Amino acid sequence: MSHDARARARARAHAYAHGHWQLTDDLGVFHGRAEEFLHSAPALHTALLSVTDTLRVSGLQAYGEGAPLFGTYADDAGRVQGAFLRTPPHRLMVSPVTGEAADALARQLADVTGDLPGVGADQDTARAFAQAWEKHTGATATPGFRQRLYRLGTLTPPEPAPPGRARVAEERDRELLARWHREFGEAVGEPPAMDSGAWVSARLAYGGVTLWETPDGTPAAMAGVTRRTAGQVRVAPVYTPATLRGRGYGGAATVAVTRAALDAGADEVLLFTDLANPTSNGLYQRIGYRPVRDFAQYDFGR
Template identity: 65%
Template sequence: MDSSPRPGYPSQSDHAEHAGHPAWQLTADLDEFHSRAAAFLHSAPALHTALLSVTDMLRTRGLHVYGKEDPLFGIRADGEGAVSGAFLWTPPHFPALSPLADAAAADELAGVLADAGLAPAGIGAESATAGAFSAAWQRRTNATPVVHYPQRLYRLGTLTPPLPSPAGGARVATGADRELLARWHGEFHEAIGEKAAMDAGEWADARIAYGGVTLWETPDGAPVAMAGNTRQVAGQVRIAPVYTPAHLRGRGYAGAVTTVVSRAALAAGADEVLLFTDVDNPTSNELYQRLGFSPVRDFTQYGFTR
Protein backbone atom coordinates (compact mmCIF):
# COMPACT_ATOMS: atom_id res chain seq x y z
CA MET A 1 0.00 0.00 0.00
CA ASP A 2 1.21 3.52 -0.76
CA SER A 3 2.42 4.96 2.54
CA SER A 4 2.31 8.59 1.43
CA PRO A 5 -0.50 10.80 2.72
CA ARG A 6 -3.33 11.61 0.37
CA PRO A 7 -3.44 15.11 -1.05
CA GLY A 8 -4.42 17.47 1.73
CA TYR A 9 -3.55 15.07 4.55
CA PRO A 10 -1.04 16.33 7.11
CA SER A 11 2.04 14.14 7.19
CA GLN A 12 3.99 13.21 10.30
CA SER A 13 6.59 15.88 9.51
CA ASP A 14 3.90 18.59 9.37
CA HIS A 15 3.55 18.28 13.13
CA ALA A 16 7.21 18.33 14.13
CA GLU A 17 6.78 21.81 15.57
CA HIS A 18 4.36 20.44 18.16
CA ALA A 19 7.12 18.84 20.22
CA GLY A 20 5.65 17.85 23.56
CA HIS A 21 2.08 18.68 22.54
CA PRO A 22 -0.10 15.88 21.15
CA ALA A 23 -1.22 16.46 17.57
CA TRP A 24 -3.38 14.48 15.16
CA GLN A 25 -1.62 12.86 12.22
CA LEU A 26 -3.52 11.28 9.33
CA THR A 27 -2.31 8.42 7.18
CA ALA A 28 -3.62 6.07 4.52
CA ASP A 29 -1.04 3.44 5.51
CA LEU A 30 -2.57 0.59 7.51
CA ASP A 31 0.81 -0.81 8.48
CA GLU A 32 1.95 2.54 9.85
CA PHE A 33 -1.27 2.92 11.82
CA HIS A 34 -1.00 -0.58 13.24
CA SER A 35 2.64 -0.25 14.24
CA ARG A 36 2.18 3.13 15.90
CA ALA A 37 -1.26 2.64 17.50
CA ALA A 38 -1.12 -1.04 18.52
CA ALA A 39 0.31 -0.52 22.01
CA PHE A 40 -2.21 2.24 22.73
CA LEU A 41 -5.15 0.16 21.51
CA HIS A 42 -3.95 -2.92 23.42
CA SER A 43 -3.71 -0.85 26.62
CA ALA A 44 -7.52 -0.82 26.95
CA PRO A 45 -8.85 -3.66 24.75
CA ALA A 46 -12.47 -3.37 25.84
CA LEU A 47 -12.77 0.34 25.12
CA HIS A 48 -10.94 -0.12 21.82
CA THR A 49 -12.73 -3.28 20.74
CA ALA A 50 -14.22 -1.79 17.56
CA LEU A 51 -10.91 -0.32 16.38
CA LEU A 52 -9.09 -3.56 17.17
CA SER A 53 -11.55 -5.80 15.32
CA VAL A 54 -11.85 -3.53 12.28
CA THR A 55 -8.06 -3.18 12.03
CA ASP A 56 -7.76 -6.97 12.25
CA MET A 57 -10.34 -7.44 9.50
CA LEU A 58 -8.56 -4.96 7.23
CA ARG A 59 -5.25 -6.74 7.77
CA THR A 60 -6.67 -10.20 7.10
CA ARG A 61 -9.30 -9.53 4.39
CA GLY A 62 -7.92 -6.47 2.61
CA LEU A 63 -8.33 -2.72 2.65
CA HIS A 64 -11.63 -2.68 0.78
CA VAL A 65 -13.51 -5.30 2.75
CA TYR A 66 -15.84 -2.58 4.07
CA GLY A 67 -16.26 -0.67 0.82
CA LYS A 68 -14.61 0.56 -2.38
CA GLU A 69 -13.05 3.70 -0.90
CA ASP A 70 -9.64 3.64 0.73
CA PRO A 71 -9.67 3.75 4.54
CA LEU A 72 -8.15 6.60 6.50
CA PHE A 73 -6.41 6.34 9.87
CA GLY A 74 -5.50 8.88 12.52
CA ILE A 75 -3.16 8.94 15.50
CA ARG A 76 -2.83 11.60 18.18
CA ALA A 77 0.77 11.57 19.42
CA ASP A 78 3.17 13.91 21.15
CA GLY A 79 6.71 14.76 20.05
CA GLU A 80 8.06 11.65 21.76
CA GLY A 81 5.63 9.40 19.92
CA ALA A 82 3.35 8.69 22.90
CA VAL A 83 -0.13 7.97 21.49
CA SER A 84 -3.23 9.32 23.28
CA GLY A 85 -5.90 8.83 20.64
CA ALA A 86 -6.71 6.96 17.43
CA PHE A 87 -9.41 6.63 14.83
CA LEU A 88 -10.10 4.72 11.66
CA TRP A 89 -12.54 5.49 8.87
CA THR A 90 -13.76 3.03 6.27
CA PRO A 91 -16.00 5.14 4.00
CA PRO A 92 -18.92 5.28 3.52
CA HIS A 93 -19.29 4.21 7.17
CA PHE A 94 -18.80 6.46 10.18
CA PRO A 95 -15.28 6.82 11.59
CA ALA A 96 -14.62 4.89 14.81
CA LEU A 97 -12.82 7.01 17.39
CA SER A 98 -11.08 5.93 20.60
CA PRO A 99 -12.15 7.50 23.91
CA LEU A 100 -10.34 10.80 24.34
CA ALA A 101 -9.18 12.40 27.57
CA ASP A 102 -10.79 15.78 26.93
CA ALA A 103 -12.92 17.82 24.56
CA ALA A 104 -9.85 19.69 23.30
CA ALA A 105 -8.55 16.52 21.61
CA ALA A 106 -11.91 16.05 19.87
CA ASP A 107 -11.93 19.69 18.77
CA GLU A 108 -8.41 19.33 17.37
CA LEU A 109 -9.47 16.30 15.33
CA ALA A 110 -12.52 18.11 13.98
CA GLY A 111 -10.22 20.93 12.88
CA VAL A 112 -7.75 18.59 11.16
CA LEU A 113 -10.51 16.80 9.23
CA ALA A 114 -12.28 20.02 8.27
CA ASP A 115 -9.02 21.68 7.16
CA ALA A 116 -8.25 18.63 5.00
CA GLY A 117 -11.64 19.01 3.27
CA LEU A 118 -12.96 15.74 4.69
CA ALA A 119 -16.63 15.34 5.59
CA PRO A 120 -17.57 12.18 7.49
CA ALA A 121 -21.29 11.46 7.59
CA GLY A 122 -21.11 10.80 11.33
CA ILE A 123 -18.97 9.50 14.18
CA GLY A 124 -18.98 6.49 16.47
CA ALA A 125 -17.26 6.55 19.86
CA GLU A 126 -17.64 6.31 23.61
CA SER A 127 -20.56 8.63 24.35
CA ALA A 128 -18.67 11.55 25.93
CA THR A 129 -16.07 11.54 23.15
CA ALA A 130 -18.72 11.18 20.43
CA GLY A 131 -20.62 14.10 21.92
CA ALA A 132 -17.51 16.28 22.15
CA PHE A 133 -16.50 15.57 18.55
CA SER A 134 -20.05 16.13 17.28
CA ALA A 135 -20.26 19.49 19.04
CA ALA A 136 -16.88 20.52 17.61
CA TRP A 137 -17.90 19.39 14.13
CA GLN A 138 -21.11 21.41 14.37
CA ARG A 139 -19.19 24.53 15.35
CA ARG A 140 -16.82 24.15 12.42
CA THR A 141 -19.23 23.02 9.68
CA ASN A 142 -22.75 23.95 10.85
CA ALA A 143 -23.73 20.30 10.47
CA THR A 144 -26.36 19.13 12.95
CA PRO A 145 -25.49 16.00 14.96
CA VAL A 146 -28.34 13.53 15.41
CA VAL A 147 -28.13 10.44 17.63
CA HIS A 148 -28.04 7.55 15.22
CA TYR A 149 -27.52 4.50 17.42
CA PRO A 150 -26.95 4.43 21.20
CA GLN A 151 -25.08 1.33 22.36
CA ARG A 152 -23.93 -0.18 25.63
CA LEU A 153 -20.72 -2.19 25.90
CA TYR A 154 -20.85 -5.23 28.18
CA ARG A 155 -18.08 -7.42 29.59
CA LEU A 156 -18.57 -11.01 30.73
CA GLY A 157 -17.97 -11.68 34.41
CA THR A 158 -19.05 -15.12 35.65
CA LEU A 159 -20.90 -16.93 32.89
CA THR A 160 -24.34 -18.06 34.06
CA PRO A 161 -25.90 -20.41 31.49
CA PRO A 162 -29.67 -20.14 31.03
CA LEU A 163 -31.70 -22.90 32.64
CA PRO A 164 -33.34 -24.88 31.30
CA SER A 165 -31.37 -24.92 28.07
CA PRO A 166 -33.51 -25.33 24.96
CA ALA A 167 -33.49 -28.67 23.19
CA GLY A 168 -30.81 -29.08 20.57
CA GLY A 169 -27.18 -28.09 20.36
CA ALA A 170 -24.58 -25.85 18.78
CA ARG A 171 -22.11 -26.23 15.94
CA VAL A 172 -19.69 -23.92 14.17
CA ALA A 173 -20.97 -22.76 10.79
CA THR A 174 -19.20 -24.00 7.64
CA GLY A 175 -19.15 -23.11 3.98
CA ALA A 176 -22.33 -25.12 3.51
CA ASP A 177 -24.11 -22.52 5.66
CA ARG A 178 -22.98 -19.50 3.62
CA GLU A 179 -26.38 -18.72 2.11
CA LEU A 180 -28.10 -18.94 5.49
CA LEU A 181 -25.49 -16.75 7.19
CA ALA A 182 -25.72 -14.11 4.47
CA ARG A 183 -29.52 -14.06 4.70
CA TRP A 184 -29.55 -13.83 8.49
CA HIS A 185 -26.88 -11.13 8.38
CA GLY A 186 -29.21 -9.03 6.23
CA GLU A 187 -32.24 -9.77 8.41
CA PHE A 188 -30.32 -8.83 11.55
CA HIS A 189 -29.34 -5.40 10.21
CA GLU A 190 -32.83 -4.81 8.87
CA ALA A 191 -34.23 -5.63 12.31
CA ILE A 192 -31.98 -3.13 14.10
CA GLY A 193 -32.40 -0.50 11.39
CA GLU A 194 -28.67 -0.24 10.68
CA LYS A 195 -26.78 -0.51 7.42
CA ALA A 196 -24.37 -3.42 7.47
CA ALA A 197 -20.67 -2.56 7.46
CA MET A 198 -19.90 -5.36 5.01
CA ASP A 199 -21.55 -7.07 2.07
CA ALA A 200 -23.49 -10.05 3.39
CA GLY A 201 -21.60 -12.60 1.32
CA GLU A 202 -18.21 -11.09 2.20
CA TRP A 203 -19.20 -11.10 5.87
CA ALA A 204 -20.19 -14.76 5.69
CA ASP A 205 -16.94 -15.71 3.93
CA ALA A 206 -14.82 -13.76 6.42
CA ARG A 207 -16.48 -15.37 9.42
CA ILE A 208 -16.49 -18.90 8.00
CA ALA A 209 -12.75 -18.56 7.33
CA TYR A 210 -11.96 -18.56 11.06
CA GLY A 211 -15.02 -20.26 12.53
CA GLY A 212 -16.59 -16.97 13.54
CA VAL A 213 -20.27 -17.97 13.60
CA THR A 214 -21.95 -20.60 15.77
CA LEU A 215 -25.43 -21.95 15.01
CA TRP A 216 -27.94 -23.35 17.46
CA GLU A 217 -29.91 -26.23 15.98
CA THR A 218 -33.02 -28.06 17.10
CA PRO A 219 -32.75 -31.84 17.63
CA ASP A 220 -33.79 -32.42 14.00
CA GLY A 221 -30.87 -30.30 12.77
CA ALA A 222 -32.74 -27.11 11.85
CA PRO A 223 -30.74 -23.92 12.53
CA VAL A 224 -32.75 -21.52 14.70
CA ALA A 225 -30.24 -18.90 15.91
CA MET A 226 -26.68 -17.71 15.40
CA ALA A 227 -24.01 -15.91 17.38
CA GLY A 228 -20.95 -14.47 15.71
CA ASN A 229 -17.62 -13.61 17.27
CA THR A 230 -14.64 -11.53 16.25
CA ARG A 231 -11.20 -13.07 16.20
CA GLN A 232 -9.28 -12.71 19.43
CA VAL A 233 -7.17 -9.54 19.36
CA ALA A 234 -5.36 -8.12 22.39
CA GLY A 235 -7.01 -10.76 24.55
CA GLN A 236 -10.56 -9.64 23.74
CA VAL A 237 -13.31 -11.32 21.74
CA ARG A 238 -16.53 -9.53 20.91
CA ILE A 239 -19.74 -11.44 20.30
CA ALA A 240 -21.59 -10.04 17.31
CA PRO A 241 -24.14 -10.45 15.96
CA VAL A 242 -26.64 -12.55 17.91
CA TYR A 243 -29.72 -13.25 15.82
CA THR A 244 -32.86 -15.35 16.05
CA PRO A 245 -35.52 -15.07 13.33
CA ALA A 246 -38.61 -13.26 14.64
CA HIS A 247 -40.92 -16.30 14.57
CA LEU A 248 -38.46 -18.32 16.69
CA ARG A 249 -37.77 -15.82 19.46
CA GLY A 250 -38.67 -16.28 23.11
CA ARG A 251 -37.52 -19.91 23.24
CA GLY A 252 -34.07 -19.43 24.76
CA TYR A 253 -32.04 -19.94 21.59
CA ALA A 254 -30.17 -16.62 21.76
CA GLY A 255 -29.07 -17.19 25.35
CA ALA A 256 -28.01 -20.76 24.59
CA VAL A 257 -25.89 -19.92 21.56
CA THR A 258 -24.34 -16.88 23.27
CA THR A 259 -23.33 -19.13 26.16
CA VAL A 260 -21.64 -21.58 23.79
CA VAL A 261 -19.68 -18.82 22.02
CA SER A 262 -18.67 -17.25 25.34
CA ARG A 263 -17.38 -20.57 26.66
CA ALA A 264 -15.44 -21.19 23.46
CA ALA A 265 -13.80 -17.76 23.66
CA LEU A 266 -12.76 -18.33 27.27
CA ALA A 267 -11.48 -21.81 26.46
CA ALA A 268 -9.39 -20.33 23.65
CA GLY A 269 -7.70 -18.02 26.13
CA ALA A 270 -9.65 -14.77 25.82
CA ASP A 271 -9.20 -12.44 28.78
CA GLU A 272 -12.35 -10.48 27.97
CA VAL A 273 -15.59 -11.47 26.24
CA LEU A 274 -17.50 -8.40 25.14
CA LEU A 275 -20.65 -7.43 23.31
CA PHE A 276 -22.64 -4.35 22.39
CA THR A 277 -26.38 -3.94 22.87
CA ASP A 278 -28.90 -1.38 21.74
CA VAL A 279 -29.42 0.82 24.81
CA ASP A 280 -33.11 1.11 23.92
CA ASN A 281 -33.72 -2.66 23.76
CA PRO A 282 -34.56 -3.84 27.29
CA THR A 283 -34.95 -7.49 26.21
CA SER A 284 -31.36 -7.89 25.02
CA ASN A 285 -29.92 -5.88 27.92
CA GLU A 286 -31.76 -8.04 30.45
CA LEU A 287 -30.76 -11.27 28.68
CA TYR A 288 -27.04 -10.53 28.68
CA GLN A 289 -27.05 -9.40 32.28
CA ARG A 290 -28.69 -12.71 33.25
CA LEU A 291 -25.87 -14.52 31.42
CA GLY A 292 -23.26 -12.68 33.51
CA PHE A 293 -22.41 -9.62 31.40
CA SER A 294 -21.97 -6.27 33.15
CA PRO A 295 -22.10 -2.78 31.59
CA VAL A 296 -18.73 -1.16 30.83
CA ARG A 297 -19.47 2.10 29.02
CA ASP A 298 -22.05 3.63 26.71
CA PHE A 299 -21.15 4.39 23.09
CA THR A 300 -23.05 6.55 20.63
CA GLN A 301 -23.14 6.95 16.89
CA TYR A 302 -24.07 10.43 15.65
CA GLY A 303 -25.08 11.19 12.08
CA PHE A 304 -24.41 14.67 10.70
CA THR A 305 -27.12 16.44 8.72
CA ARG A 306 -27.24 19.85 7.04
Protein backbone atom coordinates in the same frame (compact mmCIF):
# COMPACT_ATOMS: atom_id res chain seq x y z
CA MET B 1 -2.14 32.47 1.22
CA SER B 2 -5.79 33.40 1.76
CA HIS B 3 -7.14 34.66 5.06
CA ASP B 4 -9.01 31.35 5.62
CA ALA B 5 -5.88 29.32 4.86
CA ARG B 6 -3.82 31.42 7.30
CA ALA B 7 -6.48 30.93 9.96
CA ARG B 8 -6.45 27.18 9.47
CA ALA B 9 -2.65 27.13 9.63
CA ARG B 10 -2.69 29.08 12.91
CA ALA B 11 -5.30 26.68 14.32
CA ARG B 12 -3.20 23.67 13.35
CA ALA B 13 -0.09 25.22 14.90
CA HIS B 14 -1.98 25.85 18.13
CA ALA B 15 -3.26 22.24 18.16
CA TYR B 16 0.23 20.85 17.58
CA ALA B 17 1.54 22.82 20.55
CA HIS B 18 -0.86 20.93 22.80
CA GLY B 19 -0.79 17.50 21.19
CA HIS B 20 -1.71 16.67 17.61
CA TRP B 21 -3.17 14.08 15.28
CA GLN B 22 -1.03 12.26 12.73
CA LEU B 23 -3.03 11.04 9.74
CA THR B 24 -2.12 8.24 7.36
CA ASP B 25 -3.71 5.99 4.76
CA ASP B 26 -1.14 3.26 5.48
CA LEU B 27 -2.48 0.51 7.75
CA GLY B 28 1.04 -0.66 8.61
CA VAL B 29 2.09 2.83 9.69
CA PHE B 30 -1.06 3.21 11.77
CA HIS B 31 -0.52 -0.18 13.39
CA GLY B 32 3.04 0.74 14.31
CA ARG B 33 1.92 3.97 15.94
CA ALA B 34 -1.29 2.76 17.59
CA GLU B 35 -0.65 -0.86 18.61
CA GLU B 36 0.62 -0.22 22.14
CA PHE B 37 -2.14 2.29 22.84
CA LEU B 38 -4.93 0.06 21.49
CA HIS B 39 -3.61 -2.94 23.42
CA SER B 40 -3.47 -0.90 26.63
CA ALA B 41 -7.30 -1.04 26.98
CA PRO B 42 -8.57 -3.79 24.66
CA ALA B 43 -12.17 -3.60 25.85
CA LEU B 44 -12.58 0.12 25.17
CA HIS B 45 -10.79 -0.26 21.83
CA THR B 46 -12.53 -3.46 20.76
CA ALA B 47 -14.16 -2.02 17.63
CA LEU B 48 -10.94 -0.38 16.43
CA LEU B 49 -9.05 -3.62 17.05
CA SER B 50 -11.53 -5.82 15.20
CA VAL B 51 -11.89 -3.48 12.22
CA THR B 52 -8.13 -3.10 11.75
CA ASP B 53 -7.78 -6.89 12.05
CA THR B 54 -10.38 -7.35 9.31
CA LEU B 55 -8.61 -4.83 7.08
CA ARG B 56 -5.34 -6.66 7.64
CA VAL B 57 -6.80 -10.06 6.77
CA SER B 58 -9.40 -9.19 4.13
CA GLY B 59 -7.87 -6.11 2.49
CA LEU B 60 -8.37 -2.35 2.73
CA GLN B 61 -11.65 -2.47 0.77
CA ALA B 62 -13.28 -4.97 3.11
CA TYR B 63 -15.87 -2.38 4.19
CA GLY B 64 -16.20 -0.44 0.93
CA GLU B 65 -14.36 0.84 -2.12
CA GLY B 66 -13.08 4.06 -0.56
CA ALA B 67 -9.57 4.32 0.85
CA PRO B 68 -9.49 4.04 4.67
CA LEU B 69 -7.99 6.84 6.73
CA PHE B 70 -6.28 6.36 10.09
CA GLY B 71 -4.87 8.62 12.77
CA THR B 72 -3.24 8.78 16.19
CA TYR B 73 -3.18 11.56 18.75
CA ALA B 74 0.10 12.18 20.60
CA ASP B 75 0.73 14.33 23.66
CA ASP B 76 3.64 16.73 24.10
CA ALA B 77 5.94 13.82 25.01
CA GLY B 78 4.98 11.89 21.89
CA ARG B 79 2.87 9.30 23.75
CA VAL B 80 -0.16 8.12 21.79
CA GLN B 81 -3.35 9.01 23.67
CA GLY B 82 -6.00 8.44 21.00
CA ALA B 83 -6.75 6.81 17.67
CA PHE B 84 -9.35 6.89 14.93
CA LEU B 85 -10.16 5.18 11.65
CA ARG B 86 -12.58 5.78 8.81
CA THR B 87 -13.61 3.15 6.27
CA PRO B 88 -15.75 4.98 3.68
CA PRO B 89 -18.68 5.15 3.35
CA HIS B 90 -19.08 4.48 7.09
CA ARG B 91 -18.91 6.74 10.11
CA LEU B 92 -15.70 7.86 11.73
CA MET B 93 -14.68 5.56 14.61
CA VAL B 94 -12.76 7.18 17.49
CA SER B 95 -11.22 5.82 20.69
CA PRO B 96 -12.07 7.57 23.96
CA VAL B 97 -10.23 10.92 23.90
CA THR B 98 -10.37 14.25 25.69
CA GLY B 99 -12.61 17.05 24.49
CA GLU B 100 -9.53 18.95 23.36
CA ALA B 101 -8.39 16.02 21.23
CA ALA B 102 -11.87 15.58 19.76
CA ASP B 103 -11.97 19.25 18.80
CA ALA B 104 -8.49 19.06 17.26
CA LEU B 105 -9.53 16.04 15.19
CA ALA B 106 -12.68 17.72 13.93
CA ARG B 107 -10.71 20.82 12.97
CA GLN B 108 -8.05 18.78 11.17
CA LEU B 109 -10.50 16.53 9.33
CA ALA B 110 -12.52 19.55 8.24
CA ASP B 111 -9.46 20.54 6.19
CA VAL B 112 -9.22 17.04 4.70
CA THR B 113 -12.83 16.06 4.10
CA GLY B 114 -16.16 17.73 4.58
CA ASP B 115 -18.34 14.71 3.87
CA LEU B 116 -18.22 12.66 7.06
CA PRO B 117 -21.55 10.83 7.45
CA GLY B 118 -21.19 10.63 11.22
CA VAL B 119 -19.15 9.46 14.19
CA GLY B 120 -19.24 6.51 16.57
CA ALA B 121 -17.40 6.42 19.91
CA ASP B 122 -17.97 6.26 23.65
CA GLN B 123 -20.77 8.70 24.40
CA ASP B 124 -18.59 11.52 25.77
CA THR B 125 -16.15 11.41 22.84
CA ALA B 126 -18.95 11.08 20.29
CA ARG B 127 -20.76 14.09 21.73
CA ALA B 128 -17.59 16.19 21.89
CA PHE B 129 -16.63 15.36 18.30
CA ALA B 130 -20.17 15.97 17.02
CA GLN B 131 -20.26 19.41 18.66
CA ALA B 132 -16.81 20.24 17.26
CA TRP B 133 -17.79 19.06 13.79
CA GLU B 134 -20.83 21.34 13.86
CA LYS B 135 -18.60 24.23 14.93
CA HIS B 136 -15.91 23.69 12.31
CA THR B 137 -18.06 22.69 9.32
CA GLY B 138 -21.55 24.11 9.87
CA ALA B 139 -23.00 20.60 9.67
CA THR B 140 -25.89 19.42 11.83
CA ALA B 141 -25.30 16.45 14.14
CA THR B 142 -28.25 14.21 14.96
CA PRO B 143 -28.04 11.61 17.77
CA GLY B 144 -28.37 8.07 16.45
CA PHE B 145 -27.86 4.49 17.62
CA ARG B 146 -26.89 4.09 21.31
CA GLN B 147 -25.10 1.00 22.61
CA ARG B 148 -23.75 -0.40 25.86
CA LEU B 149 -20.48 -2.32 25.97
CA TYR B 150 -20.47 -5.37 28.24
CA ARG B 151 -17.61 -7.55 29.50
CA LEU B 152 -18.09 -11.13 30.67
CA GLY B 153 -17.76 -11.68 34.40
CA THR B 154 -18.71 -15.25 35.32
CA LEU B 155 -20.54 -17.18 32.62
CA THR B 156 -23.90 -18.30 34.03
CA PRO B 157 -25.86 -20.38 31.51
CA PRO B 158 -29.63 -20.13 31.93
CA GLU B 159 -31.38 -23.22 33.24
CA PRO B 160 -32.94 -25.06 31.65
CA ALA B 161 -31.32 -24.59 28.25
CA PRO B 162 -33.67 -24.82 25.28
CA PRO B 163 -33.76 -28.18 23.52
CA GLY B 164 -31.15 -28.57 20.82
CA ARG B 165 -27.42 -28.13 20.43
CA ALA B 166 -24.76 -25.71 19.24
CA ARG B 167 -22.54 -26.27 16.23
CA VAL B 168 -20.02 -24.15 14.35
CA ALA B 169 -21.41 -22.90 11.04
CA GLU B 170 -20.04 -24.50 7.89
CA GLU B 171 -19.92 -23.83 4.15
CA ARG B 172 -23.34 -25.47 3.72
CA ASP B 173 -24.80 -22.68 5.88
CA ARG B 174 -23.56 -19.88 3.62
CA GLU B 175 -26.92 -18.83 2.18
CA LEU B 176 -28.62 -18.90 5.59
CA LEU B 177 -25.85 -16.86 7.23
CA ALA B 178 -25.94 -14.21 4.50
CA ARG B 179 -29.71 -13.87 4.84
CA TRP B 180 -29.58 -13.66 8.63
CA HIS B 181 -26.75 -11.11 8.43
CA ARG B 182 -28.95 -8.87 6.27
CA GLU B 183 -31.97 -9.43 8.51
CA PHE B 184 -29.94 -8.53 11.59
CA GLY B 185 -29.05 -5.16 10.05
CA GLU B 186 -32.70 -4.53 9.24
CA ALA B 187 -33.75 -5.50 12.77
CA VAL B 188 -31.40 -3.02 14.46
CA GLY B 189 -31.89 -0.33 11.82
CA GLU B 190 -28.22 -0.26 10.84
CA PRO B 191 -27.06 -1.41 7.39
CA PRO B 192 -24.34 -4.08 7.69
CA ALA B 193 -20.83 -2.62 7.61
CA MET B 194 -19.71 -5.38 5.23
CA ASP B 195 -21.35 -6.97 2.23
CA SER B 196 -23.14 -10.04 3.57
CA GLY B 197 -21.39 -12.47 1.23
CA ALA B 198 -17.97 -11.12 2.16
CA TRP B 199 -18.89 -11.21 5.86
CA VAL B 200 -19.86 -14.86 5.61
CA SER B 201 -16.62 -15.77 3.82
CA ALA B 202 -14.55 -13.95 6.44
CA ARG B 203 -16.34 -15.61 9.35
CA LEU B 204 -16.32 -19.12 7.88
CA ALA B 205 -12.56 -18.86 7.39
CA TYR B 206 -12.00 -19.01 11.17
CA GLY B 207 -15.18 -20.62 12.50
CA GLY B 208 -16.58 -17.26 13.54
CA VAL B 209 -20.30 -18.13 13.70
CA THR B 210 -22.06 -20.65 15.96
CA LEU B 211 -25.60 -21.85 15.25
CA TRP B 212 -28.12 -23.15 17.75
CA GLU B 213 -30.11 -26.00 16.22
CA THR B 214 -33.41 -27.47 17.39
CA PRO B 215 -33.46 -31.25 18.01
CA ASP B 216 -34.49 -31.90 14.39
CA GLY B 217 -31.41 -30.02 13.10
CA THR B 218 -33.16 -26.77 12.13
CA PRO B 219 -30.99 -23.65 12.75
CA ALA B 220 -32.84 -21.38 15.18
CA ALA B 221 -30.29 -18.65 16.07
CA MET B 222 -26.74 -17.56 15.41
CA ALA B 223 -24.01 -15.90 17.45
CA GLY B 224 -20.88 -14.59 15.80
CA VAL B 225 -17.51 -13.80 17.33
CA THR B 226 -14.60 -11.66 16.15
CA ARG B 227 -11.10 -13.03 15.81
CA ARG B 228 -9.05 -12.76 19.03
CA THR B 229 -6.97 -9.58 19.07
CA ALA B 230 -5.04 -8.24 22.07
CA GLY B 231 -6.55 -11.05 24.11
CA GLN B 232 -10.15 -9.95 23.56
CA VAL B 233 -12.97 -11.20 21.37
CA ARG B 234 -16.38 -9.66 20.84
CA VAL B 235 -19.61 -11.56 20.39
CA ALA B 236 -21.34 -10.12 17.30
CA PRO B 237 -23.88 -10.42 15.93
CA VAL B 238 -26.51 -12.39 17.85
CA TYR B 239 -29.64 -13.00 15.80
CA THR B 240 -32.82 -15.04 16.11
CA PRO B 241 -35.50 -14.84 13.38
CA ALA B 242 -38.63 -13.09 14.58
CA THR B 243 -40.79 -16.22 14.46
CA LEU B 244 -38.40 -18.08 16.79
CA ARG B 245 -37.79 -15.42 19.44
CA GLY B 246 -38.69 -15.81 23.08
CA ARG B 247 -37.59 -19.45 23.32
CA GLY B 248 -34.03 -18.95 24.57
CA TYR B 249 -32.26 -19.82 21.32
CA GLY B 250 -30.29 -16.57 21.06
CA GLY B 251 -29.15 -16.85 24.68
CA ALA B 252 -28.10 -20.47 24.16
CA ALA B 253 -26.08 -19.53 21.07
CA THR B 254 -24.44 -16.68 23.01
CA VAL B 255 -23.50 -18.99 25.87
CA ALA B 256 -22.05 -21.52 23.43
CA VAL B 257 -19.92 -19.02 21.54
CA THR B 258 -18.80 -17.38 24.79
CA ARG B 259 -17.72 -20.70 26.28
CA ALA B 260 -15.85 -21.57 23.07
CA ALA B 261 -13.99 -18.23 23.19
CA LEU B 262 -12.94 -18.84 26.78
CA ASP B 263 -11.84 -22.39 25.95
CA ALA B 264 -9.76 -20.99 23.08
CA GLY B 265 -7.88 -18.71 25.48
CA ALA B 266 -9.63 -15.32 25.30
CA ASP B 267 -8.75 -13.03 28.21
CA GLU B 268 -11.88 -10.92 27.73
CA VAL B 269 -15.20 -11.63 26.02
CA LEU B 270 -17.20 -8.54 25.12
CA LEU B 271 -20.41 -7.59 23.39
CA PHE B 272 -22.43 -4.51 22.50
CA THR B 273 -26.17 -4.17 23.01
CA ASP B 274 -28.76 -1.77 21.70
CA LEU B 275 -29.67 0.43 24.68
CA ALA B 276 -33.20 0.70 23.32
CA ASN B 277 -33.68 -3.08 23.71
CA PRO B 278 -34.27 -3.95 27.39
CA THR B 279 -34.76 -7.65 26.56
CA SER B 280 -31.25 -8.19 25.23
CA ASN B 281 -29.67 -6.04 27.96
CA GLY B 282 -31.42 -8.10 30.61
CA LEU B 283 -30.50 -11.42 28.97
CA TYR B 284 -26.79 -10.69 28.72
CA GLN B 285 -26.60 -9.59 32.33
CA ARG B 286 -28.35 -12.78 33.45
CA ILE B 287 -25.73 -14.92 31.70
CA GLY B 288 -22.85 -13.03 33.28
CA TYR B 289 -22.05 -9.93 31.21
CA ARG B 290 -21.42 -6.68 33.10
CA PRO B 291 -21.67 -3.08 31.80
CA VAL B 292 -18.44 -1.32 30.89
CA ARG B 293 -19.36 1.93 29.11
CA ASP B 294 -22.02 3.46 26.90
CA PHE B 295 -21.35 4.32 23.27
CA ALA B 296 -23.19 6.57 20.83
CA GLN B 297 -23.42 7.44 17.17
CA TYR B 298 -24.18 10.79 15.56
CA ASP B 299 -25.22 11.36 11.95
CA PHE B 300 -24.10 14.51 10.13
CA GLY B 301 -26.14 16.49 7.60
CA ARG B 302 -26.36 19.95 6.13
